Amino acid sequence: MSRVFVVDDHPIVRAGIVGLLETEAGITVVGEAASGENALELIADARPDVVLMDLRMPGLGGVEATRRITRGEYPGSERVPAGPGVLVFTTYEDDEQILSAIEAGASGYLVKAAPAAELIAGVRAVAAGHTVLAPSIAAQLVARVREPVEAPRLTPRETEILALVAQGYSNPSIAARLVIGESTVKTHLLHVFEKLEVSDRTRAVTRAMECGILP
Structure with missing residues (x-):
């Protein structure tokens, strides 16, 4: 039996999600909350396997609530080593929102436009310890990873000085080596x-190595 806790600030939406989940065999809703703060107060006692989390809510938002849940940080109780899996379920498909939620420890990210069957499958997958991403979200992340990073343009002299810095030379040593003033070295840096x-x-x-400016 997968135990699910639902967090959403819209009462009608939350009631609809709870109603849908409760019709599914093998899934039971063990609690619900309208805010991140309220969720943190209740989840430790509810002991869900999966927290279905909206992102934008008054007060503590879904990203920070996710971070605290996955770290087992609950108010008024000792830190729990392993929190439940968090499945983000939201209307937002913004790149930064997606990355922030995943970096906070979310195990999945689905959008509310998804079919009911996709949500149910997502809950079951996260309960089983898997990662779930809506196809549109996965496509965005792949595109972001493949997006070429434009390297900053350094002048030949700036590159030369930075290469010497990488070799461990101090500013006075660089100045002497290149026969320029130490103040000039500082300005270039x-x-x-x-x-x-x-x-x-x-x-x-x-950073220069990451961008391919230095080998």
């Missing part, structure tokens, strides 16, 4: 930091 959107030498080197 500030430009590098700005272009690579970093704030220190170590991150500048790793």
